[in-house]
Amino acid sequence: MEYLYKASxxxxxxxxxxxxxxxSFFHLMERAGRAAFEILIQRWPNVRKIAVxxxxxxxxxxxxxxxxHARAFGIEVQAVLLSPMESLDxxxxxxxxxxxxxxxxxxxxxxxxxxxxxxxxxxxxSGFKGELRPEYSQAAEAINRNSSPVLSIDIPTGVSADGxxxxxxxxxxAITVTFIxxxxxxxxxxxxxxxGEVIYQSLGAPGHxxxxxxxxxxxxxxxKIPPLDALALDSHxxxxxxxxxxxxxxxxxxxxxxxxxxxxxxxxxxxxxIGRKAHGSAVLARxxxxxxxxxxDRKSRAxxxxxxxxxxxxxxxxxxxWGLGLLQEALIKNKLLVLDADxxxxxxxxxxxxxxxxxxxxxxxxxxxxxxxxxxEIDNDxxxxxxxxxxxxxxxxxxxxxxxVIASKxxxxxxxxxxxxxxxxxxxxDVLSGILGGLLCQGIExxxxxxxxxxxxxxxxxxxxxxxxxxxxxxxxxxxxLTQLMNNAK
Numbered sequence: 001m002e003y004l005y006k007a008s009x010x011x012x013x014x015x016x017x018x019x020x021x022x023x024s025f026f027h028l029m030e031r032a033g034r035a036a037f038e039i040l041i042q043r044w045p046n047v048r049k050i051a052v053x054x055x056x057x058x059x060x061x062x063x064x065x066x067x068x069h070a071r072a073f074g075i076e077v078q079a080v081l082l083s084p085m086e087s088l089d090x091x092x093x094x095x096x097x098x099x100x101x102x103x104x105x106x107x108x109x110x111x112x113x114x115x116x117x118x119x120x121x122x123x124x125x126s127g128f129k130g131e132l133r134p135e136y137s138q139a140a141e142a143i144n145r146n147s148s149p150v151l152s153i154d155i156p157t158g159v160s161a162d163g164x165x166x167x168x169x170x171x172x173x174a175i176t177v178t179f180i181x182x183x184x185x186x187x188x189x190x191x192x193x194x195x196g197e198v199i200y201q202s203l204g205a206p207g208h209x210x211x212x213x214x215x216x217x218x219x220x221x222x223x224k225i226p227p228l229d230a231l232a233l234d235s236h237x238x239x240x241x242x243x244x245x246x247x248x249x250x251x252x253x254x255x256x257x258x259x260x261x262x263x264x265x266x267x268x269x270x271x272x273x274i275g276r277k278a279h280g281s282a283v284l285a286r287x288x289x290x291x292x293x294x295x296x297d298r299k300s301r302a303x304x305x306x307x308x309x310x311x312x313x314x315x316x317x318x319x320x321x322w323g324l325g326l327l328q329e330a331l332i333k334n335k336l337l338v339l340d341a342d343x344x345x346x347x348x349x350x351x352x353x354x355x356x357x358x359x360x361x362x363x364x365x366x367x368x369x370x371x372x373x374x375x376x377e378i379d380n381d382x383x384x385x386x387x388x389x390x391x392x393x394x395x396x397x398x399x400x401x402x403x404x405v406i407a408s409k410x411x412x413x414x415x416x417x418x419x420x421x422x423x424x425x426x427x428x429x430d431v432l433s434g435i436l437g438g439l440l441c442q443g444i445e446x447x448x449x450x451x452x453x454x455x456x457x458x459x460x461x462x463x464x465x466x467x468x469x470x471x472x473x474x475x476x477x478x479x480x481x482l483t484q485l486m487n488n489a490k
Contacts, residue, residue: 001224004415005181005215007126008162012213013181017205026091027182028203031060033065033095035201036120036153036177038068041073042148044118049076051116051148053139055123056083056158062093062153063122064106068099073288078115079106082123082135099310110139119143121152121171121423126183127162132169140169150176152195155183159191163403165380166190180205184217188403188415189382217383220406222455222485228382228444240269241441245315245434246295246326247342248275252316255341255430257283258475259315261271262434265482266456268441272304274326275316295326297398305329310336310440314343315430322347331355336440339393340433342440346367347392358395359436359450361429367399385411396450398436400429404458406450413447418458420473422465432457435482460485 018028040046051450052067054060056174060081060385064208067079079099081088096106098427121143123136132140143150150173155161158170161183162230177193178186179202185191186198210216232239243263248256253285256273260283263271270291273283277294284292293300305311313330317323319342327343328350337358340349344366367389369380378385386407390397396413399405404416435457439449460481 002182003210003222004184004219005213006184009213010161010181010183012292013205013209014210016209017180017203019384020206020209021204024091024160026094029061029091030065031203032062032179032201035067035179035203036062036151037066037069037073039175039177039199040118040120040151041072041152047075047117049078049116050118050120051078051080051114052124053080053110053114053121054082056088056092056134057125057127058089058091059122059153061089061092061349063120064092064099064104066120066122066153067104068102071099071104072102077104079104080114080139081106081108082110082139083453084108087377110135110142112138112142114142114146114148115150119146119148119150121157122149123157123171123486124460125154125184126134128155128158128160128167129160129164132158132167137167137169137354139165143171143196144169152176154178154232156191156194158183159194161185163188163383165349166194168379170194172196175199176202179203182219184383184415187219187417187461188405189379189401192402203421212350217412219417220414220416220451220455222459224369225452225455228486230251231267232265238266238271241309241443242270242272242307242433242442243268243437244304244311245271245437246275246311246313246330247315247317247323248279249271249316249318249320249323250276250303252279252318253279253282254315254427257286258291258427258430259312259437259478260285261432261479262310262482263438264289264466265439265451266435266438266486268438271438272308274301274304279358295322301329305333305335308333308335308441310437312338312340312433312437314340317342319345327371336446338428338433338436338440341366355393355395355490357446358393359398359440359446360389360393360395361398361400361433362389363429363438369419383407386412396446398432398450398454400432404454406454414451416454416458418455418462420462420465422469422470423458423461424475425474428461431478432473455483456482
């Protein structure tokens with residue numbers, strides 16, 4: 001299992017690694033700079049000139065080491081130091097002297113011009129929070145205007161290691177080389193996009209060091225999550241569980257169909273959809289294995305909900321009184337529950353506060369509606385928001401988006417490693433809700449279903465995009481990869 005750390009934990013890890021290895025911070029700086037340089041020449045083997053922009057701290061020292069190695073390798077270097085010599089960290093001073101001994105001319109102060117086939121961002125590391133200082137913001141803006149690819153050292157300047165809001169001028173990196181502790185901010189929220197490809201280097205940190213800090217957040221990898229138990233040889237459809245999908249208001253029949261089919265694809269024995277009568281024929285034509293109940297038929301509706309092992313409420317449901325009534329009826333059945341889409345927007349209007357065991361699956365906009373705040377506030381601290389969302393029902397929250405966060409009201413269970421921009425299309429959330437309902441109905445407990453289902457969903461999207469590309473990826477493209485991943489993992 002890989003773990004993610006906040007800035008304070010990374011500082012503690014750095015100190016423990018230096019002590020354990022019996023080396024100075026300057027020695028770790030040498031290792032970091034060398035590792036970053038090696039990646040630079042691996043990815044851009046024909047580079048002949050680079051620009052290295054450095055801050056005053058240890059991150060700047062890492063950059064100066066890169067500059068020194070590049071010059072010794074025969075690469076022309078423009079090295080820019082944004083802070084005066086007297087303000088530098090002591091180890092950064094040593095790095096500057098070493099770079100100069102390799103023939104690097106270090107320019108103090110930024111003139112606004114950068115010339116390099118690759119730009120190395122070594123301005124700020126994991127200590128950033130709030131807003132960039134003017135001189136750093138100016139340099140970051142110039143780097144972003146430049147067409148050359150950027151290699152960021154440890155974390156892109158302007159990105160919070162803690163996963164908080166990034167600065168408006170945060171640097172867009174092609175590659176980020178991060179050291180010792182993987183930073184939370186590289187794997188969720190805006191930092192996920194700024195970081196580009198993240199390459200981890202341990203710098204020789206002993207594995208047992210990480211066991212001394214128990215605050216790491218799991219980076220959830222589908223291939224490393226324990227697979228589901230094999231199906232019993234005497235399985236039958238009723239032993240496999242019954243998922244009921246509730247939603248599908250006028251013009252939204254596709255949402256319930258996608259949720260229903262994905263529940264079948266992950267192994268539910270029976271699936272019933274409760275929705276507008278007009279959608280019934282389309283559902284049965286596409287997937288005759290699914291049962292359909294007209295939501296206006298009170299007796300049939302009640303019977304279907306009573307038979308459910310898990311209920312998914314929300315796909316295409318709308319936020320009018322029709323949808324609210326269905327949500328309230330589902331809640332009082334006290335069955336395992338997945339709340340998605342429009343159901344999340346209606347939570348504040350339901351009469352009950354005694355929610356059955358539940359998983360909620362909002363994106364930032366839906367989370368904002370649940371909590372009565374803006375989506376920007378959600379994205380400013382996705383970890384805290386995830387726990388707050390979970391408190392609404394007392395169950396498990398899945399805050400979707402780049403670096404999906406899974407949490408309870410008291411702890412972060414993990415951040416999903418998978419996913420790609422092609423998933424930003426209609427219906428992807430409906431597929432996830434159906435997956436979760438299909439897992440819960442088979443007797444899988446809330447946390448396991450949330451972790452397994454979220455990673456399965458995103459890994460299937462990655463598999464589909466690898467085969468056909470990200471642009472034009474649609475939700476139903478995930479159906480075959482879902483079953484392939486589940487069965488290959490066994």
